[in-house]
Amino acid sequence: xxxxxxxxxxxxxxxxxxxxxxxxxxxxxxxxxxxxxxxxxxxxxxxxxxxxxxxxxxxxxxxxxxxxxxxxxxxxxxxxxxxxxxxxxx
Numbered sequence: 001x002x003x004x005x006x007x008x009x010x011x012x013x014x015x016x017x018x019x020x021x022x023x024x025x026x027x028x029x030x031x032x033x034x035x036x037x038x039x040x041x042x043x044x045x046x047x048x049x050x051x052x053x054x055x056x057x058x059x060x061x062x063x064x065x066x067x068x069x070x071x072x073x074x075x076x077x078x079x080x081x082x083x084x085x086x087x088x089x090x
Contacts, residue, residue: 003029036077046084053078 007025011018032050035042042050057073081089 044082046082048079048081048085050077050079052076 003022003025007018007022010016010021010025014021032042036050036052039052044050052075055074055076058071060069060071061067062069
């Protein structure tokens with residue numbers, strides 16, 4: 001499912017103009033990304049939690065040559081589904 005599919009579904013369910021729904025969906029995503037960039041945790045009740053996790057530096061291996069390669073530390077976004085989502089997906 002793409003962002004456009006989400007917008008079309010919401011438009012069909014609510015009758016709100018597609019342009020307006022697209023703006024709200026995009027702004028929602030923008031707010032989530034901005035919060036994560038500031039290091040904040042985004043908790044959406046009954047849906048899940050987005051947060052930033054820091055990965056430590058480590059040594060990886062080049063699969064072609066077998067040579068050991070340093071992998072720098074980095075930040076990644078992790079998502080933990082909420083309880084209600086877990087129960088619905090099972």
